[in-house]
Amino acid sequence: MSLKMVVTDLDGTLLTSTDRLTQASVNAFIHLKQQGILPVVATGRMLSEAQFAVEGIGATNYFMGMNGAQTVNLQTRETIYQRTLDLATAQALADILDELGVFYQIYSHTSVYTRQHWLNDMSASGMKAEYIRRFASSILPFSQVNDLGAVKMFVVCKDINKQQLMRERLASLESIILVSSYPNYFEILPKGLNKGDALLRLCAHLGIALHEVAAIGDSDNDIEILSQAGVAIAMGNAFQQVKDVADHIVPGNDDDGVAYALTHIIPQYL
Secondary structure, three states, X not given: XXXXXXXXXXXXXXXXXXXOOOHXXXXXXXXXXXXXXXXXXXXXXOHHHHHHHHHHHOOOOEEXXXXXXXXXXXXXXXXXXXXXXXHHHHHHHHHHHHHHOOEEEEEOOOOEEEOHHHHOOHHHOOOOHXXXXXXXXXXXXXXXXXXXXXXXXXXXXXXXXXXXXXXXXXOOOOOEEEEXXXXXXXXXXEOOOOHHHHHHHHHHHHOOOHHHEEEEEOOHHHHHHHHHOOEEEEEOOOOHHHHOOOOEEXXXXXXXXXXXXXXXXHHHHO
């Protein structure tokens, strides 16, 4: 096996718990690129939220965002793939989440939206402080869902009872899936959409075989991409079900686990 691509998740993987890159990870990716390996970010975030990390590690060729809803050639700005929720489903989701009183954002391909009352007090949202510092000013208010072109819903809910109610209510909607992207973070996506399918499409586009790809992740939304990749690496802080599909387990995201993967594991496959 000779790897040609290394794909990394962001939250809980490449980024620390305070939403930052470490110099060890940056240096490891620089060395990886010097060996001719293509670095790619695959995340639940949209590109504008991930740009600092994409540029920080030099993963500036291709981007898989919003859990597979958008794959982009960053050099040409060509959209390789994109998908949205249907209008009826998006409205039903907003109705359920509003009724539950949980914080949520609606992602389109270009913008992030939330209700005005959440914008008035983002500190109550449960989002990481660093995310709020970086991105709160770019989040837009919305009133009508059908104007947005919704790709996904992103929910933060720390209340266990509300989490259960949300799961029960969403179970009635057959056209969506609910996955966790970080503790107390939930992604509501069109059914069949995931990072694994995004990897399949990108590999087909580039003529790279799946066994020539290594993937690193930590959460439920990384299971499909780790299952598809030739080398699957789970973080030490990963959910157990993610570790169960991994070939290797590395230290956690606050202990330079990605840097460890790039310097100690990836060389075994070059």
